[in-house]
Amino acid sequence: MLKITEAYVDRPQIRFKDQEEGEVVLLLLRRHFFTNSAWILGAFLLFLLPLVFLLSPYKSMFPFMELLPGRFLFLIILSWYHFSLTFILISFVGWFFSIDLVTDRRILDIDYWGLLFFNVSETPLSNIQDVTYNISGLPQTILNYGNLYIQTAGTSANFDFLDVPNPAAVHDLITDLMQRKNDQHA
Amino acid sequence: MINTPDFVPLILLGLKILMMITFGIYLFFSVIFLQKIRLLSRIIETKVSSWVALCAFSNLILTLLFLLASIFVI
Numbered sequence: 521m522l523k524i525t526e527a528y529v530d531r532p533q534i535r536f537k538d539q540e541e542g543e544v545v546l547l548l549l550r551r552h553f554f555t556n557s558a559w560i561l562g563a564f565l566l567f568l569l570p571l572v573f574l575l576s577p578y579k580s581m582f583p584f585m586e587l588l589p590g591r592f593l594f595l596i597i598l599s600w601y602h603f604s605l606t607f608i609l610i611s612f613v614g615w616f617f618s619i620d621l622v623t624d625r626r627i628l629d630i631d632y633w634g635l636l637f638f639n640v641s642e643t644p645l646s647n648i649q650d651v652t653y654n655i656s657g658l659p660q661t662i663l664n665y666g667n668l669y670i671q672t673a674g675t676s677a678n679f680d681f682l683d684v685p686n687p688a689a690v691h692d693l694i695t696d697l698m699q700r701k702n703d704q705h706a
Numbered sequence: 707m708i709n710t711p712d713f714v715p716l717i718l719l720g721l722k723i724l725m726m727i728t729f730g731i732y733l734f735f736s737v738i739f740l741q742k743i744r745l746l747s748r749i750i751e752t753k754v755s756s757w758v759a760l761c762a763f764s765n766l767i768l769t770l771l772f773l774l775a776s777i778f779v780i
Contacts, residue, residue, distance in 0.1 A: 524754050535751040587714050592721070592780050599725070599772050603732075609761055610739065616754065617746045632746065635738055640749065 524616065527552050527665075528685040536621065536628065547622040547693060551615060551683040552665035559611040566604040570597050610635070620681045622693060627670065629679050641679065645701045647672045651694050653687035670694070722780055729773035736766040 532548040539545075574597075585593070614633050621628040627648070631639040648670055655666035666687040670679035684690060743762040747755035 533752075537749045588718070589780070592718065595725070595772070595775055595780055599729075602768055602772060606736075606765055609758075609765060613743065613746075613758055613762075616758070617750065619750065630749065632742075635735060635742065638742070638745070 525553050526550075528689075539623075540625065544624045545621055546624060546697075547690065549620040549622075549681055549684045549690065550618065552663060552685050554659060554663050554665070555683050556611070556615055559607075563604060563608045563611070566607065567601070570600055620679075620684065622690070622697070624697065627679060627694070629681070641677055643670075643672045643676055643679065645694075645697050646705070647674070647676060648694065648698055649673050651691055651698075653691045655687060668694075722776060725776040725780075726773065729769060729776055733766070733769045733773055736762075736769045740766050 527550040529548040530546070532545055534545060534548065536545070588596075617630065617632045619628075619630050621630070626642050626644045628640065628642040631637075650671040651668065652671075653666055653668040655661055655664070660666050660683075663685075665683055665685045668681040668684055668687045668690055670681070672678055681687075681690065740759070740762045743755075743759045747759055
């Protein structure tokens with residue numbers, strides 16, 4: 521079962537477009553869930569703001585609000601919460617659908633952010649030249665997540681798996697797969 | 707001296723128009739968002755994708771309701 525907050529899923533039960541017959545998805549990666557803390561905190565503040573405003577003693581500083589009819593104010597507050605929920609949905613979708621996949625034949629990098637940007641890149645394992653990873657900073661060291669850089673041959677784009685959990689294990693898996701591919705070719 | 711309540715209907719009308727424009731733009735982006743989710747659901751097939759698509763659709767309907775409310779209710 522794929523949990524919605526998981527960022528490191530071994531052999532996930534998913535399928536992707538253009539998946540070949542018999543191709544097995546070995547690993548699904550997302551940014552570590554901790555990287556969502558900024559927007560989660562933002563959403564929490566968005567939810568609190570109308571309550572703080574309505575219950576605060578400084579309400580009298582905005583005399584104009586007293587002149588608004590009740591249904592106007594009600595609609596403004598409701599739409600504020602609607603915007604807040606949409607903000608949560610868009611932020612969650614941005615995290616949930618930005619994934620990196622490692623299959624037994626290739627790696628895929630699907631990037632999605634904002635409403636108008638979407639990018640899919642893939643490369644066969646045989647194209648991978650070098651894999652390096654780094655863990656830097658306090659949260660990354662404590663929570664064991666980091667960046668993985670995959671250099672590919674020729675003119676194809678390099679792959680950056682950013683803020684992925686357990687980068688050492690991912691590094692091991694990809695280098696093992698590369699080794700196996702090289703052995704098959706030899 | 708200017709009597710503030712004289713301006714209230716005018717300000718309310720301005721606010722109403724502003725809300726209508728905001729919800730109109732918001733509705734447009736909700737449609738784009740739903741389309742994007744549909745595209746993503748086709749690329750990555752998980753059980754969660756259909757729930758996300760349902761949320762995006764509910765968001766679109768809610769926005770439409772808010773737009774109608776800003777036109778007819780207030």
